Amino acid sequence: MIITCPCEKKQFEIDDKLIPEKGKLLQCGSCDRKWFFKKTIEVKKKIERISTKTKTNKIPKETEDIIIEAEKNNSKVENLKKINLPILNLLLITLISFAALIIFLDTFKIQINNFVPGFEFLLENFYETLKDFYLFTIDLIK
Ligand SMILES: [Zn+2]
Structure with missing residues (x-):
């Protein structure tokens, strides 16, 4: 001083x-x-x-490195989120669209069957496959 x-x-x-x-x-x-x-x-x-x-x-030089490292990791996580979210959204949209299509087809299965013979049978078969898949998944969880 x-x-x-x-x-x-x-x-x-x-x-x-x-x-x-x-x-x-x-x-x-x-x-x-x-x-x-x-x-x-x-x-x-x-x-x-x-x-x-x-x-x-x-302190700063060490701290700065830590902060930079943390920011890098943060952006990595954010990048992962950015990549993952659209895929999940897409999957969800696809599933909902698919379910809507099935409901639609089920509603008009008699009319469609007139145009496409065996369509009703095909749909029933598909339901059976779905049921099997559902039971399989439940078994897997148990
Ligand atoms: Zn003096």
């Missing part, structure tokens, strides 16, 4: 650890004046500011 003599002609660079909390008697080398120096609140604040500055200057 820099201490200015009351004569204001001389400034001293003194390690602030050398000045105790209760203060210290100092002598100016220029005018030989002696005065009692005590750390004022302002000086204490200045020292605190400097020490926190040096602290934050020391």
